[in-house]
Amino acid sequence: MTTFxxxxxxxxxxxxxxxxxxxxxxGDTAVRALDGVTVGFERAQFTAIMGPSGSGKSTLMHxxxxxxxxxxxxxxxxxxxxTAQPDRVLTKVxxxxxGFVFQSFNLLPQLTAEQNIMLPLDLAGRRAERGxxxxxxxxLGLTDRLSHRPAExxxxxxxxxxxxxxxxxxxxxxxxxxxxxxxxxxxxxEVLLFLRNSVRELGQTIVMVTHDPGAAAYADRVxxxxxxxxxxxxxxxxxxxxxxxxxxxxxxx
Numbered sequence: 001m002t003t004f005x006x007x008x009x010x011x012x013x014x015x016x017x018x019x020x021x022x023x024x025x026x027g028d029t030a031v032r033a034l035d036g037v038t039v040g041f042e043r044a045q046f047t048a049i050m051g052p053s054g055s056g057k058s059t060l061m062h063x064x065x066x067x068x069x070x071x072x073x074x075x076x077x078x079x080x081x082x083t084a085q086p087d088r089v090l091t092k093v094x095x096x097x098x099g100f101v102f103q104s105f106n107l108l109p110q111l112t113a114e115q116n117i118m119l120p121l122d123l124a125g126r127r128a129e130r131g132x133x134x135x136x137x138x139x140l141g142l143t144d145r146l147s148h149r150p151a152e153x154x155x156x157x158x159x160x161x162x163x164x165x166x167x168x169x170x171x172x173x174x175x176x177x178x179x180x181x182x183x184x185x186x187x188x189x190e191v192l193l194f195l196r197n198s199v200r201e202l203g204q205t206i207v208m209v210t211h212d213p214g215a216a217a218y219a220d221r222v223x224x225x226x227x228x229x230x231x232x233x234x235x236x237x238x239x240x241x242x243x244x245x246x247x248x249x250x251x252x253x
Contacts, residue, residue, distance in 0.1 A: 008244040013040035013076075015064050020073035022059050022228075031037040033229035034070070041173070046199045046206040048134045050214035050242070051225035054055060057209045058177065060225065064207070065098055065175045066090040066100065078172060096124055099174035101168030101195075103181040105158045107150040108221040113157075114146035117164045128168060136164040156187025163191060167198060174195075174198075176208040180215055192218040224249055 022034040033056045041047050041064075047058045062068035063075045066082045075082045077097060099120075100106075107116045112209030117137075121128050137143050140160040150158050158234060159179065166174045176195065196218045198204040208219065216222050217239045222246060224232035232245055 010090060014027060014043040014078065015207065016066060016076045017060065018074040020060070020063060020075060022056075022063060022070045023071045029179065033228055034063070034073075034186060036073070037225075037228065037230055039223055039230050041207050043205050044199055045219045045221060046168035046196055046202045046219045046220035047208070047223060048237075049207065049223050049225065050211065050216055050246065051210045051231065053211075055225040055231075056228040057225050059228075060174055061177060061209050061249070066094050067102070078237050091139070095120060096169065097172045099169060099171035101159070101166050101176040101179045103178040105150070105155075105162050105182070107161060109150050109157055112139065112147050112149055113153065113161045115145075116150070116161055117168055119187065120165060120169050124169070126169070129170075132202075133164075136167055138165055139197070139201075144249075154187070156183055156190060159183060159187070159191050160194070160239065163194060167202065167204060170202075171204075173205040173207060176206060178210055179208065180210070180212065188215065213239050216242050221240075 017037045017039050020034050020037040021032070024031045024033055037056070045061060049060060051057045059068065063070045070083050073083070077093065080093065082093065085093065108119070111119065118128060140163060142160055142164065144159070145157055153161065167235060180191055183191065192215055195206050195208070199206060199220070208217050217237055219237065222234040222237045222242055223230060225240060226249055231249055234241055234245055
């Protein structure tokens with residue numbers, strides 16, 4: 001098996017939250033989306049974040065990814081506190097140190113698949129590692145689709161392009177927000193399997209928000225949120241243990 005180990009892989013957390021609070025609005029209409037969350041996500045691990053609607057899982061991901069500013073506390077990417085950085089620094093961090101996979105693919109329609117994959121490198125003025133690029137496109141089944149534009153690709157193929165784009169920069173962490181939400185079960189399973197394999201083969205760190213226990217079962221760990229707080233932590237989850245934990249969460253146990 002070919003491996004492209006990430007030299008940044010270590011035992012320290014790749015990304016973490018410390019007493020993270022996020023409040024939307026003010027006064028009587030204020031909503032406390034995160035209520036003092038402290039949690040770390042290890043390097044070279046696939047972690048899923050789950051919880052009921054309104055639990056704060058997407059807000060947590062957005063704060064950890066530098067897409068939203070926390071009200072208080074710290075969102076740490078390695079040794080960088082994102083809550084203390086100006087917008088221009090956050091833009092550079094997101095471009096150079098973080099990968100993103102969204103439910104809606106977010107591909108540029110006028111670019112080919114290969115150009116979409118290369119876009120973050122082009123923006124950063126960096127060259128692709130040809131071996132890594134070849135590995136990604138081969139493993140994702142995109143080799144014969146690189147000259148196609150998004151409109152000429154299936155939904156599963158578009159999401160695989162988005163996954164390759166997220167990984168080609170060797171980011172410290174990839175954040176995936178409901179990455180299979182717009183896919184059929186077969187295409188979704190292919191994407192999830194590749195994300196899981198990228199941890200083993202590339203030393204990649206993946207943090208995924210999902211509501212689907214089947215999707216979360218591909219992860220090494222599941223972090224459960226409820227009412228803006230950490231409510232549980234499952235190691236080596238499977239669909240049954242995840243479903244049981246979610247039932248307990250809904251029942252307030």
